[in-house]
Amino acid sequence: MYTVLVAENEPWVLKGIVEMVEAAGEEFEVAGACLNGEEAWNMIHEVWPMILITDIQMPELDGLSLIQRMAEHRLPVVSIILSGYDNFQYAQRAISYGVSEYLLKPVEFQELRDTLHRSKEKLETLKDLNDYMNKFQSLLDNREALAPKQVMQKQSELIQSVLKLNVLNKNARVSLLNIFDSKLKMLLSELGQETKDIPGYEADNDLSILNYYRALLERWYLASSVSAKASVPEAIERSCRYIKAHYKDEITLTEMADFTNFSVSHFSALFKKHTGTSLVNYVNQLKIDEAKRLLLETAYAVSEVAEMVGFSTMPYFTRVFKSFVGLSPLEYRKRLNP
Template sequence: MYTVLIAENEPWVLKGIVQMVKAAGAEFQVVGECSNGNEAWSLIQEVWPMLLITDIMMPELDGLSLIKRIAEHRIPMVSVIISGYDNFQYAQKAMSYGVSEYLLKPLEFEMLTEALNRSKDKLESLKDLNNYIVKFQCLLENSQGLPLDTIMQKQRQLIQSILRLQALNNNARVGLLNIMDNRMKNLLNEFGIEFSNVPKTKYGDDASILKYYMAMLEKWYLEYPGKIKSSMPDAIARSCRYIEENFKKNLSLTEMANLTNFSVSHFSMLFKEHTGSSFVSYVNRLRVDEAKQLLRTSTYAVSDIADIVGYASGPYFTRVFKAHTGVSPLEYRRRMGS
């Protein structure tokens, strides 16, 4: 399965691209939709898609700037740009940032399908790297509510497996470690958790690198829960109520930010600070809870339950469900005796 994030500020165009990707083949699964570059950047660091399809002209952060940021952070991802401009300089700059395809509007289904098929080899080569990042993110969020010693052990094993990549692919190892480092530093900074006293790593010294990452993770897991404030701003409380009433619909970060009159980045930070969860994780938890009830009390097929709780893709629903519960929906139903 190749996970796809789509960024396009024209709602009707966005809807059309989503439908085309779904029709292009079951191996392509849309895991996020957004209307501007800032929202796309936030979602990238939550769902870690393998493929980004983005318009070149968007508010707040345009497609080229988004691609450049992805390249600077060395995030393993295939990027496709869609543009209304047949401009050689745009295309040249996009290619310098590692863009795989530069497609012109109006976008035809055959054109997009051919681009997606041409991207398969690159996507296949990124699968293992993407799995490392997704697993790291799931452990950071601790959606299964694991004990601290268990989750720290799982993170230790993950980092050790990345360190062993040196003999096979040192560039991949360095890139993954940098992504993990940036992700932790951003989270710690967002919550005002001091980490300047964490010992620096020594380049090439695996023991030092492991010690550094475990110290950073320990800071996060020990201090993050205590940083969640008990008094929730009215706007965030209203957002939570709105999400709880509408989680089965296709909610977006931009929509929620607009409802609260915050920017996307400010809303994301406040929401996580006061709920203890990212927007995507919050919605997923509500959907998974509803899905668990349906698995226990109904005879609906898993694909039907995925649709009922708000997922357009059955395989993506299964992936999210397993990340939250540790088992697949079918296994959950079997264990519950339904």
């Protein structure tokens, strides 16, 4: 499965691109959609997509700057630029940042599908890296479900498996360690925690590296545990009430940041700090909970249920439902309501 993040500031164009990606083949899954570059940057660190499709002109952070930032952080993501301008300088800059394709608007379905399929060979080389990043994120997201000792142990085991890449792929090892380092420092910064006092590690000393990441993880775990006990700010409580009332609509980080008068990055950090999950997962959980109720208590067709809870397409609904429940919607209905 190849996960895709779409960033486009025109809502109707965004919806169209998402639908085209979902129709391009079962191997392509839309992991998220957003309306500006800053929101995309935050979402990249939540869903770790393998492909980014981004408009070149966006508020907050334009597409080229977003891709430049990704290149500087050595994120293993295939990037596809969408532009309304046939500008050679834009294309040159895009190529210098490692952009895979540069497509002119309006984008036709066949053109986008061919582009995605041409990227598959390059994507194969990213699958292992993406798998490590998703495992790392999953452990961070599921902190509340595991005992502290388990969290630390599982994260240490993951770091050790990355260290073993040194024999086969030193570049992959370096990239993953840098990504984990940036992610943990970003999380600690959001909690007001400094990391300057944590000694760095020796690049060729595995024990030194393990001790460094254990120190970061321990500080994050202790700080986030204390933070979770703090009272939820009124703005986040108000956001949750709004989301529960409007979760069937398209809700974006940008919209909620405007709603609370916070920046996108500040709202994202506060929301996750006080709810324990990202906005995307929070909204999807509400949708899936309602879908489960409708599947068991009504005779609506699965496709009708998908539309009623706010999913634009059946494939996307089925994938999200299965990721939360472990069964497809139809299997869920048959097993619990035979």
